[in-house]
Amino acid sequence: xxxxxxxxxxxxxxxxxxxxxxxxxxxxxxxxxxxxxxxxxxxxxxxxxxxxxxxxxxxxxxxxxxxxxxxxxxxxxxxxxxxxxxxxxxxxxxxxxxxxxxxxxxxxxxxxxxxxxxxxxxxxxxxxxxxxxxxxxxxxxxxxxxxxxxxxxxxxxx
Ligand SMILES: [Mg+2]
Numbered sequence: 262x263x264x265x266x267x268x269x270x271x272x273x274x275x276x277x278x279x280x281x282x283x284x285x286x287x288x289x290x291x292x293x294x295x296x297x298x299x300x301x302x303x304x305x306x307x308x309x310x311x312x313x314x315x316x317x318x319x320x321x322x323x324x325x326x327x328x329x330x331x332x333x334x335x336x337x338x339x340x341x342x343x344x345x346x347x348x349x350x351x352x353x354x355x356x357x358x359x360x361x362x363x364x365x366x367x368x369x370x371x372x373x374x375x376x377x378x379x380x381x382x383x384x385x386x387x388x389x390x391x392x393x394x395x396x397x398x399x400x401x402x403x404x405x406x407x408x409x410x411x412x413x414x415x416x417x418x419x
Contacts, residue, residue, distance in 0.1 A: 279368035279389070280344075281311065282321040285332045287373035295328050297335050303382040305339040310386060317344040321365060321372075 283289065289305065291298030312318060320343045324332050333346055345351050348365075355361045369389070373379040377395065380388070384398055 277392070278315050278317070280317045280319065280366070281369045281371060281389070282319045282365050282367045283308065283343075284370075284372040284374070285320060285322040285324060285336075288371060288379060289336065292373070294324075297331060300339075301382060305336065305341050307382040307386045308336070308341045311389065312341070314390065316389070319344055319349070319365060319367060320346045321370070322347065 286292045286294045286298070288301070289308070290300050308318060318341075320333065320336070322329060322332060329346065333343065336343065345353070348355070349367075371379070371385060379385075380395060380398075384395070387393060387398055388395065
């Protein structure tokens with residue numbers, strides 16, 4: 262590991278920088294594939310805030326070729342510039358990597374196929390910014406006057 266890599270890892274930990282994969286159809290826009298549906302409320306605004314918070318966003322989509330270019334351009338016109346598209350980093354060349362794994366090496370996925378569905382973008386931002394689970398946020402909204410103490414997780418029950 263070179264020293265720049267160490268600096269980057271330290272900075273990522275200090276500023277809580279994450280690499281986040283973001284799906285397009287059904288997540289940023291309504292699912293109208295191969296058309297581009299209307300934007301989900303606050304999607305691009307939230308993505309811009311995440312970029313400002315220094316997270317690295319990777320567009321992770323089944324789109325290819327022209328359809329993928331259209332999605333990237335649609336986001337770009339709204340001020341969302343992805344760090345990489347359908348790959349781990351911009352220079353990645355999968356044909357030259359014998360250890361290539363199709364799975365992205367990211368900290369988080371934002372995808373409408375998530376179990377439980379996709380939270381609204383305001384909630385997504387709070388979960389990332391405040392490092393909260395969906396459960397934490399739902400509890401705060403149901404009981405804003407009460408401090409939520411998470412039940413301790415146990416592997417056994419007495
Ligand atoms: Mg989707």
